[in-house]
Amino acid sequence: MPDLIKLLPDSVANQIAAGEVIQRPASAVKELLENAVDAGSTQVRLIVKDAGKTLIQVIDNGTGMSETDARMCFERHATSKIREASDLFSIRTLGFRGEALASIAAIAQVELKSRKTSEDIGTCIIIEGSKVKSQEPVACAQGTSFVIKNLFYNVPARRNFLKSDQVEFRHILEEFQRVALVNPDIEFILLNNDKPVFQLSKGNLKLRIVQIFGNQMNEKLIPVELNTEMVSIHGYIGKPESARKTRGEQYFFANNRYIRHPYLHHAVEQAFDELLPDSSIPTYFIYIQVDPDTIDINIHPTKTEVNFQHGQLLYASMRTAVKHSLGMFSISPTIDFDTEPTFDYVAPKGYEPKQPQIQVNPDYNPFKSTQSYLKPNPAITPNKQGWEKLYDGLLPEDKQIEQIAHPNDIQTNRLFAESVSQKNDEKEETENIGTGKLLQVQNRYIVANLKSGMLVVDISKAHQRIVFEKMLNDVSSNAITKQKVLFPQIINLSPVDSSILQELNQDLSDLGFEISDLGNGSFAVIALPFSMNYANTESFIECLLEDYKKAKVDTTTEKNMKLIRIIAGNLTMKPGKILKTEEMQSIIDELFACTIPDLAPDGSKIMKIIPISEIERLIR
Numbered sequence: 001m002p003d004l005i006k007l008l009p010d011s012v013a014n015q016i017a018a019g020e021v022i023q024r025p026a027s028a029v030k031e032l033l034e035n036a037v038d039a040g041s042t043q044v045r046l047i048v049k050d051a052g053k054t055l056i057q058v059i060d061n062g063t064g065m066s067e068t069d070a071r072m073c074f075e076r077h078a079t080s081k082i083r084e085a086s087d088l089f090s091i092r093t094l095g096f097r098g099e100a101l102a103s104i105a106a107i108a109q110v111e112l113k114s115r116k117t118s119e120d121i122g123t124c125i126i127i128e129g130s131k132v133k134s135q136e137p138v139a140c141a142q143g144t145s146f147v148i149k150n151l152f153y154n155v156p157a158r159r160n161f162l163k164s165d166q167v168e169f170r171h172i173l174e175e176f177q178r179v180a181l182v183n184p185d186i187e188f189i190l191l192n193n194d195k196p197v198f199q200l201s202k203g204n205l206k207l208r209i210v211q212i213f214g215n216q217m218n219e220k221l222i223p224v225e226l227n228t229e230m231v232s233i234h235g236y237i238g239k240p241e242s243a244r245k246t247r248g249e250q251y252f253f254a255n256n257r258y259i260r261h262p263y264l265h266h267a268v269e270q271a272f273d274e275l276l277p278d279s280s281i282p283t284y285f286i287y288i289q290v291d292p293d294t295i296d297i298n299i300h301p302t303k304t305e306v307n308f309q310h311g312q313l314l315y316a317s318m319r320t321a322v323k324h325s326l327g328m329f330s331i332s333p334t335i336d337f338d339t340e341p342t343f344d345y346v347a348p349k350g351y352e353p354k355q356p357q358i359q360v361n362p363d364y365n366p367f368k369s370t371q372s373y374l375k376p377n378p379a380i381t382p383n384k385q386g387w388e389k390l391y392d393g394l395l396p397e398d399k400q401i402e403q404i405a406h407p408n409d410i411q412t413n414r415l416f417a418e419s420v421s422q423k424n425d426e427k428e429e430t431e432n433i434g435t436g437k438l439l440q441v442q443n444r445y446i447v448a449n450l451k452s453g454m455l456v457v458d459i460s461k462a463h464q465r466i467v468f469e470k471m472l473n474d475v476s477s478n479a480i481t482k483q484k485v486l487f488p489q490i491i492n493l494s495p496v497d498s499s500i501l502q503e504l505n506q507d508l509s510d511l512g513f514e515i516s517d518l519g520n521g522s523f524a525v526i527a528l529p530f531s532m533n534y535a536n537t538e539s540f541i542e543c544l545l546e547d548y549k550k551a552k553v554d555t556t557t558e559k560n561m562k563l564i565r566i567i568a569g570n571l572t573m574k575p576g577k578i579l580k581t582e583e584m585q586s587i588i589d590e591l592f593a594c595t596i597p598d599l600a601p602d603g604s605k606i607m608k609i610i611p612i613s614e615i616e617r618l619i620r
């Protein structure tokens, strides 16, 4: 019997390794940028086309490579950065596996041009699918240029798996920003489809942050600094009022490498404590330096997770550093209440200031809209087919029958009220909630008395369901109306969030938004879907983008549905508002007029009936 075990050819081994190191164009960008930084460059240019799918080029002015090095660098485990195994633990440069270029060359068409300072002539290598096609001398600038064409050209499965250009470009932007944020002394340029996206001149860290995230960052940053024997921490935190609901601007770097670290993130949050508005996340750019021997960055070749040997001490140091900065800059209310700037107002001559008069209608009830959420508009014949489509995949199997019904179909509502009730005979009861007294508990729940026990309704979730169905209803009947705002609100977004908003703009417009792209991450919100109560448009848009990032959306219908769900989730009443009886009644009425009154759009329960037997059991 012949032997079965064979050594894989290098090209196959490299392709397999590539699967781990290079998952998408952004991974190649990361490796090339890190190599350029390691080569001591002072200027690095990144050029991408079609989100890196057709072209990624990185040009640096670093040390360059000799003819032999240029050839060697594509070999697996070829690195100038490790000599022996123990080096792995004290590595100070970024790349350290000698795997990246071999992987890239296995799955793309690569052209490398490089010249060392000491040489007059450079070398050019063309390599495709790990095979060297040519190597010859070439006249070129000092430094190195890598051109990566048609990434994954020979791994169609991978190529097909890539997301839209917008998504892939967003990943590239993230990697670019992470590298640029640790090297403010290097000039970085990014061109996308021949258009300049960033031109980051050399400067200090604060300038770099402002160059990347916009001028509005300038007044928001407070320096952080702490040096102990074990760790040195420096960087910037955002003033509490600049905290955002989105995860956007949170950056930790350990020994000049971007890392993710939920534990340290918690330390920062703890330091901010009650200074932060509800559920906002602080902005920070924090650089940690520890002895390389005490950090394990090798957990995964591409992941950004690291282990610190003195994790707990580091946690305490981080908290202290951030708290100290907040205190130093008189942000903490315990230190100084008078930090708000005072305005000097000079009245024109002869002007008598008057107290502004505000007219309030004490009888106004925001829930008693003239057009009730779910009352059908007789002028509109609902397009049932479109309506049904929107429900595709939303309902669990056993509820598929009901999805055909129109939300205004009273019969259906009964059916649902029934499905909520634990017993059939409770049906009448839920219909008669209106007659009993309603009670608000903990400002969060409405409790109603039933014959067989009590009904508890989560107010915020009920409101989500009501808004959700109203929007769905409007979309399916083409009844979405826009409402122009009096003063367009300008919002400023990071490049990543901008690209998401650009991607969503058409869909949002179909839902009644009008958002105009002013360029450079600024957007003007001109119109919003009517009947929605927007307390803060900027934070609403931020939350919307954040939720959208988290949601995985594949099809167009799904996208529409998800957007509506996200909008409903973010627009609705937050818990804590004290309601009048009529308001509670109105919520209950509108909720039970919904198609699915028992489930919030995210699938969670809105209400629960607690049977009297259960209450008796609890109190016994």
Ligand code: ADP
Pocket: 031, 035, 036, 039, 060, 062, 063, 064, 065, 073, 074, 078, 079, 080, 081, 094, 095, 096, 097, 098, 099, 100, 101, 102, 144
């Ligand atoms: P690693 O960075 O882990 O050493 P890579 O595969 O990324 O592995 O690179 C292999 C080697 O190629 C590096 O160790 C370095 O010597 C050389 N190299 C790669 N990119 C550059 C560059 N831009 N300038 C100079 N040398 C480079």
Ligand code: MG
Pocket: 031, 034, 035, 094, 095, 096, 097, 098, 100
């Ligand atoms: Mg490398």
